[in-house]
Amino acid sequence: MRIHPMIYGGLVVLVFFGIIFGFQAAGVWSVSGKNDATGKAIQPSANDVETIKGWMTLEQITSVYQVSLQDLLATFDLPADTAPDTAIKDLESDTFDTTLLKEWLTGGSETEVPIETPQPITIDSQVTVVPTEHTAPDRKVTGSTTFQNLIDWGLEKKVIEQILGAQMPDAATVVKDFATAQGLEFSIIKTRLQAEVDQ
Amino acid sequence: MAVYKIPNPEKRMLPRAHYWKAYINHRVLRRVIQIGVLAFIVFIAAQHVIVGEDGAAATASAEAFCPFGGLETLFKYISTDGSFVSHTHLSNLVLFAAVMAVAFFFRSAFCGWICPLGFIQDLFSNLGKVLQKRVPGVRRMFASLKQRGARLAVLDRYLRYLKYLVLVWAVGGSAYFGFMVFRDVDPWSALLSVAEFSFTPGVVVLLVTLVASFFIERPWCRYACPLGAVSGLVGKFSPTYLKRDADTCISCKLCTKACPMGLKVDTMNTIKSVDCVSCLECVSVCPREGALQVKFGVPFN
Numbered sequence: 001m002r003i004h005p006m007i008y009g010g011l012v013v014l015v016f017f018g019i020i021f022g023f024q025a026a027g028v029w030s031v032s033g034k035n036d037a038t039g040k041a042i043q044p045s046a047n048d049v050e051t052i053k054g055w056m057t058l059e060q061i062t063s064v065y066q067v068s069l070q071d072l073l074a075t076f077d078l079p080a081d082t083a084p085d086t087a088i089k090d091l092e093s094d095t096f097d098t099t100l101l102k103e104w105l106t107g108g109s110e111t112e113v114p115i116e117t118p119q120p121i122t123i124d125s126q127v128t129v130v131p132t133e134h135t136a137p138d139r140k141v142t143g144s145t146t147f148q149n150l151i152d153w154g155l156e157k158k159v160i161e162q163i164l165g166a167q168m169p170d171a172a173t174v175v176k177d178f179a180t181a182q183g184l185e186f187s188i189i190k191t192r193l194q195a196e197v198d199q
Numbered sequence: 200m201a202v203y204k205i206p207n208p209e210k211r212m213l214p215r216a217h218y219w220k221a222y223i224n225h226r227v228l229r230r231v232i233q234i235g236v237l238a239f240i241v242f243i244a245a246q247h248v249i250v251g252e253d254g255a256a257a258t259a260s261a262e263a264f265c266p267f268g269g270l271e272t273l274f275k276y277i278s279t280d281g282s283f284v285s286h287t288h289l290s291n292l293v294l295f296a297a298v299m300a301v302a303f304f305f306r307s308a309f310c311g312w313i314c315p316l317g318f319i320q321d322l323f324s325n326l327g328k329v330l331q332k333r334v335p336g337v338r339r340m341f342a343s344l345k346q347r348g349a350r351l352a353v354l355d356r357y358l359r360y361l362k363y364l365v366l367v368w369a370v371g372g373s374a375y376f377g378f379m380v381f382r383d384v385d386p387w388s389a390l391l392s393v394a395e396f397s398f399t400p401g402v403v404v405l406l407v408t409l410v411a412s413f414f415i416e417r418p419w420c421r422y423a424c425p426l427g428a429v430s431g432l433v434g435k436f437s438p439t440y441l442k443r444d445a446d447t448c449i450s451c452k453l454c455t456k457a458c459p460m461g462l463k464v465d466t467m468n469t470i471k472s473v474d475c476v477s478c479l480e481c482v483s484v485c486p487r488e489g490a491l492q493v494k495f496g497v498p499f500n
Contacts, residue, residue, distance in 0.1 A: 002492050003494070005224075006225045008439070012308040012312050016301050028289060030289040031260075
């Protein structure tokens with residue numbers, strides 16, 4: 001069957017833009033990481049620092065991760081009068097960027113404001129971990145999950161140590177605190193532990 | 200002794216259109232579409248630079264309208280249940296789906312009819328042709344360079360496979376590392392970032408592409424475009440193709456000369472090459488009615 005070149009061109013445009021407009025009409029369209037497909041503003045997740053983006057403001061970070069703006073500014077040598085609605089990427093320097101902020105939030109924000117401050121437990125000669133009191137959601141590994149929680153959920157000490165690649169510390173120690181102190185990637189450990197818990 | 204083919208007297212030459220009718224053809228339609236798409240991208244890029252991302256009226260980056268970004272983020276989107284590699288969004292996936300649908304039905308018509316980077320290369324090639332026509336010095340220089348570079352023409356066939364390596368590297372790298380490894384060398388990304396004065400290797404690739412466009416038509420599309428590579432492969436399953444009627448054809452080779460992808464149209468009976476961008480330039484220059492036709496039929500037949 002022969003197709004006229006003009007009709008051919010028209011069909012190309014029709015199919016291409018028809019599909020785009022079709023998806024848009026169905027709500028499957030987003031041109032910014034700031035909004036999801038439904039147009040709802042995307043927020044950083046308290047459970048995962050990897051959701052932090054450069055366009056997010058200091059205000060979003062301080063409210064979601066429960067850290068004070070003053071602490072954040074002081075830690076990264078940022079001007080004390082920095083407005084809370086300033087985007088992270090607008091403040092980027094040698095001492096501050098999204099990666100450094102993620103590292104700080106992973107390692108610093110939770111351990112700095114414990115409910116109680118008991119005696120530190122020495123794990124080895126180099127690392128000390130401060131056990132903190134937390135309550136974790138049932139069978140969900142989060143930043144507040146302790147090793148005791150994992151044992152209560154049926155995980156064997158041997159399996160936990162296999163995932164950590166190290167000796168398990170005191171059962172009251174928060175997994176995230178231990179991982180941070182050991183220089184381990186908490187998000188990877190969390191995923192593996194969650195997989196074992198779910199089995 | 201040269202052998203001339205006697206045209207079939209039953210087949211007539213195409214009548215020449217006059218006045219406004221001369222502008223109602225697929226060549227003009229193609230340019231209008233290309234200009235429209237390029238204008239839209241320029242508007243988006245300018246708006247993004249001027250308005251920025253702050254405030255309630257957040258503007259989209261022009262990168263959000265790159266179909267190849269959709270392919271780069273596809274693996275992460277599927278494997279992580281909906282997250283994207285940086286600089287890509289749902290729009291990239293939708294555009295990629297649209298390009299693949301066009302490729303499936305009309306081969307690489309996206310490259311020939313819509314892609315702004317292809318259009319920019321066309322502009323530079325046409326500028327080169329105009330300069331050669333108008334300025335004798337430039338004409339002599341081009342003739343000299345073409346003569347010297349003629350022996351490199353043998354590389355053309357092999358360099359065309361380069362785009363598949365680029366495709367594997369760009370898609371595989373994004374899947375493995377979780378970020379767009381191709382972005383820094385992507386000339387399209389570099390062009391969109393011109394207003395932000397960011398100098399990346401992509402700027403060098405862009406400049407090389409534009410300079411090369413004076414000598415070879417669509418160099419990026421021919422040798423390095425990963426989107427064109429995947430589009431061409433999907434187009435293999437397309438039911439549309441170009442048919443050359445050997446009885447009607449007078450072997451004037453105008454079609455081969457007009458092909459921006461350097462395909463030898465005059466020696467093929469059906470043009471189903473993965474490199475064909477379906478621009479239909481060959482059809483528009485063909486002086487014989489029915490010698491080159493767009494056909495709809497069974498793939499692989």
